[in-house]
Amino acid sequence: MSTDVVLTIAGSDSSGGAGIQADLKTFAAHGCYGASVITALTAQNTLGVQGVHACPPDFVRQQLDSVLDDLQVRAIKTGMLCDAATAKTVVDNLTRRTSSGSLPPIICDPVCVSTSGHTLLKEDAVETLITGLFPISALITPNKSEAELLASRMGSGCETKIDDLESMLEVAKILIKSGCKAVLLKGGHLSTTLHDVQSISAKFPDARVIKQGILGENMEILLAGCAAPIQAETKVVFDLLYQSTGQTTLLVRPRIESSSTHGTGCTLSSAVACELAKGAKSLEDAVASAAMYTHLGILAATAIGQGYGPLNHLHSIQPSLIYPRSLTNPYPFTTLLIQSASETWRQYVEHDFVKQLGRGTLDRANFIHFIKQDYLYLKYYARAYGLLAAKSTSFNTIRSATDTIYNVLHEIGQHKTYCSTFGISEAELEDTPEASATTAYGAYLMDTGDSTKLVMALMACLLGYGEVGLWLKKQSSMKDTWVVLEGNPYKHWVEEYAGEMYQGAVRIGLETMESLAVSESPSEAKLEEWKKVWKRCTMLEKSFWDMAMDLKD
Incomplete structure (x- = not known):
């Protein structure tokens, strides 16, 4: 257990889904030691709150002193403070400690009303939150209803109703005037589409957009296998982080239709x-990680109770660095690899060679140089899959490697036929000297260590060419497209890599990658090794096309 101590100051939930019960489960799931100060006992379940019994304020003070005078608390979260007397007790105690410089960051969840409509903070306590607790808080985390209430009580003198992203940002700017360092305004109760997020992003270009669990650019091969791809009109959930510096961040995730949202x-x-408490690099990083943890908790939840049940707080109790598969992201490991080397991947799959090939303007000499070297590279590629089969200990991996060798042999046959249309004989292919880029790439494949690293190395080629094929095909179908297939001397090449045979091999490769990630459950160090191999091979692929464009030997 970590020695990072986190304190929750909140009410209880007899059904276990919210309040201090949810807090302590969350602390445990993050490897932190949880302490608690109980402000009130509630009788509640998934259907609602049936009763509230406030703790005497003096006893709340005693709990605070007991914990904070003894334990080295690294962070504090406040939740339901119940009434003005309790809120003042908490604020006075924390303010005294803040002035002495002995208090860690405070995260204030200004719990006012339950989702079922039960009042959890009495009217006279709201002012204490705004004037007393907010100014010493590193972050406040109101939902839509709470933000509207708080902004109206701050005497903004303007409309405080939140009905879109822009009004959400305006309310966040009002709340920041309370003196808190940042506002995280939760948008789960707001109906929003990805198009809305894109519009607000265009209007406020300085706002940073973090897409979580949403496939992005240069991921056509992943979108092709997605049962529920995110499109412009797809409903999404987003949270808005507004900091006192003016920095604005939108965290966007797919909306999950679920009743397991109690205690989110x-x-x-x-x-x-x-x-x-664990030393996040920035508040933005902390919020992004926390938002994804909560999202996955909803995704992993099973129905409990007759109403709105709890999320699964312990989904990460056996930590995994890779998100589980979902309808909106069926290939999370491959997504992670692509994102880890996004710039080199983009330079690879959107290379000038690819663009000129799509336009049909690629010089014939460059293409001939490429297909000659590609023929030689495919020998390395097939042999490397033979090595993978030899190094593998499962029949599924052996079968997958064997299937890929079969697909390569098919590709070689097509390759020879295609080369003949450019006047290149099989003898000429065999007699072509290897370019240094070909040798460098081939040698790297053959020298790559264990079977898992070899999979990473091989997939950069398989998936990259599949991505290029689908990207060019998609571009060719768009209005006023720059891709011209009719009359294009390289049309066959595009159709080959966008075709069902090759894309079938891509799907096998994707399943191999995802299965490997699950079975291996890599440590952070192992995952970093895999990322390095993947990035190295995307760079080698880019270099291969550089070689073709420069006609290098």
Whole structure:
């Protein structure tokens, strides 16, 4: 257990889904030691809150002193403070400690009303939150209703209703005037599409957009296998992080239709506290990690109770660095690899060679040089898959490697036929000297260590060419496209890599990658090794096309 101590100051939930019960589960899931100060006992379940019994304020003070005078607390999360007397007790205690410089970051979840409509913070306590607790908080995390209430009580003198992203940002700017360092305004109760996010991003270009669990650019091969691809009109959930510096961040995720949402606000704020306690690089990083943890908790939840049940707080109790597969992202490991080397991957799959080939303007000499070297490279590629089969200990991996060798042999046959249309004989292919880029890439494949690294190395080629094929095919179908297939001397090449035979091999490769990630459950160090191999091979692929463009030997 980590020695990172996190304190929750909140009410209880007898059904276990929210309040201190949710907080302590979240702390444990993050490897933190949880302490608690209980402000009130509630009788509640998945259907609603049936009763609230406030703890005497003096006893709340005693709990605070007991914890903070003894334990080295790294972060504090506050939730339900119940009434004005309790809120003032908490604020006075924390303010005294803040002035002495002995208090860690405070994450304030301004719990006012339950989702079922039960009042959890009395009217006279709201002012204490705004004037007392917010100014000493590193972050406040209101939902839509809470933000509207708080902004109206701050006497903004303007419309405080949130009905879109822009009004959400305006309310966040009002709340930041309370003196808190940042506002995380949760948008789960707002109906939003990806198009809305794109529009607000265009209007506020300085705002940073972080897409979580949403496939992005240069991922056509992943989108092709997605049962529920994210499109412009797809409903999404987003949270808005607005910091006192003016930095604005939108965190966007696919909306999950689920009734397992009880306690999500408690969980999110607690997860942020944990990330800060563990030394997150920035508040933005802490919030992004916490938001994804909560999202996955909803995704992994099973139905409990007759109403809105809890999310699964312990989905990460056996930590995995790779997200689980979902309808919106069926290939999370491959997504992670592509994102880890996004710039080199883009330079590879959107290379000038590819663009000129799509336009049909690629010089014939460059293409002939490429297909000659590609023929020689495919020998290395097939042999490397033979090595993979030899190094593998499972029949599934052996079968997958064997199937790929078969596909390569098919590709070689097509390659020879295609080369003949450019006047290149089989003898000429065999007699072509290897270019240095070909030798460098081939040698790297043959020298790559264990079977898992070899899979990473081989997939950069398989998936990259599949991506290029689908990208050019997609571009060719667009209005006023720059891709011209009719009359294009390289049309056959595009159709070959966008075709069912090759894309079938891509799907096998994707399944191999995802299965490997699950079975290996890599450590952070192992995952970094895999990322390095993947990035190295995307660079070698780019160099291969550089060689073709420069006619290098």
